[in-house]
Amino acid sequence: MTQSSIPKLSAHGAEIPVIGFGTSQLGECGEIVATALKLGYRHIDTAWKYGSEKGVGEGIRASGVPRKDIFLCTKVSHEYLRAADFARSVDESLKNLQVDYVDMLHVHWPTIDNIPLAETIGALAKAKRDGLARHIGVANFNIALVEEAMRLCPEPLVTLQAEYHPYLDQSKVLDYCRKKGLIFTAYCPLGRGRLFTDPVISEIARSKGKTIAQVALRWLMQQGNIAAIPRSSNPKHMAESLDVFNFSLTDDEMKKIFALKRPDGRIANPKGRAPAWD
Numbered sequence: 001m002t003q004s005s006i007p008k009l010s011a012h013g014a015e016i017p018v019i020g021f022g023t024s025q026l027g028e029c030g031e032i033v034a035t036a037l038k039l040g041y042r043h044i045d046t047a048w049k050y051g052s053e054k055g056v057g058e059g060i061r062a063s064g065v066p067r068k069d070i071f072l073c074t075k076v077s078h079e080y081l082r083a084a085d086f087a088r089s090v091d092e093s094l095k096n097l098q099v100d101y102v103d104m105l106h107v108h109w110p111t112i113d114n115i116p117l118a119e120t121i122g123a124l125a126k127a128k129r130d131g132l133a134r135h136i137g138v139a140n141f142n143i144a145l146v147e148e149a150m151r152l153c154p155e156p157l158v159t160l161q162a163e164y165h166p167y168l169d170q171s172k173v174l175d176y177c178r179k180k181g182l183i184f185t186a187y188c189p190l191g192r193g194r195l196f197t198d199p200v201i202s203e204i205a206r207s208k209g210k211t212i213a214q215v216a217l218r219w220l221m222q223q224g225n226i227a228a229i230p231r232s233s234n235p236k237h238m239a240e241s242l243d244v245f246n247f248s249l250t251d252d253e254m255k256k257i258f259a260l261k262r263p264d265g266r267i268a269n270p271k272g273r274a275p276a277w278d
């Protein structure tokens with residue numbers, strides 16, 4: 001897989017490779033991130049909260065891949081949603097990463113403690129206007145909150161990052177994003193490992209000579225308007241997850257995977273932080 005062969009999604013001037021690399025729980029991940037970049041990943045997802053920003057920065061420098069060729073995303077955590085805290089957090093992220101700008105800056109979770117959304121969104125837009133983030137977006141917002149954020153934001157929101165995999169129905173949110181021209185970035189695209197014992201996906205994978213991870217990612221890709229950010233510390237898995245553009249799922253296979261959605265399918269649902277999901 002070469003850099004140019006990973007398809008990209010475009011919105012408001014952003015060009016986002018549809019498969020990215022997740023770095024939560026990877027900690028000091030310099031070597032892993034360098035490996036991912038050498039394998040062809042050009043979209044890296046981190047967050048202040050993951051503690052992986054320093055490793056991501058080290059990995060970028062060690063990889064030899066030019067900074068401008070990488071779509072780098074980080075996020076401001078829910079503790080820092082006051083304007084002054086937000087600005088400090090962005091500075092710290094850039095320092096951790098040792099870069100001058102990120103390509104995507106997200107609000108990681110919607111506000112708690114009654115901090116006005118207008119204040120947080122104002123700080124997000126300011127980071128873009130100050131050149132610290134090329135593009136901005138939100139994560140873990142429900143439709144009503146995205147709607148409100150778009151109303152408040154003087155700059156276009158480019159992505160909504162939210163959980164999505166075959167066990168979670170996100171049809172309402174996806175419809176909304178498509179209508180509003182927002183790219184949907186799917187986190188936990190492999191259900192954080194829960195998909196690997198699924199008999200339906202396993203059978204489809206077997207029949208096509210692919211792995212469960214590849215079928216799950218392909219299912220996301222074929223829906224359109226979705227970028228996915230699987231995480232792995234295993235180079236074989238990393239390469240596999242990039243190799244999802246040379247086969248397709250039939251309508252019947254797509255439907256069988258859609259039918260796996262279940263009411264308890266959500267993984268990331270922190271009490272006191274999660275909004276009322278759609």
Ligand SMILES: NC(=O)c1ccc[n+]([C@@H]2O[C@H](COP(=O)([O-])OP(=O)(O)OC[C@H]3O[C@@H](n4cnc5c(N)ncnc54)[C@H](OP(=O)(O)O)[C@@H]3O)[C@@H](O)[C@H]2O)c1
Pocket residue numbers: 021022023024025045046108139140161162186187188189190191192193211213214229230231232233234236237238240241268
């Ligand atoms: N915005 C948010 O609030 C939020 C929340 C959660 C996650 N995220 C982002 O989304 C990323 C992905 O989500 P996630 O890390 O929770 O889970 P995930 O990517 O759904 O699953 C990761 C698990 O899948 C395994 N895996 C990966 N590729 C594989 C392959 N090709 N074959 C077999 N196993 C494979 C990994 O193990 P190995 O290491 O052994 O490959 C790991 O145990 C995160 O790292 C983070 O960047 C964002």
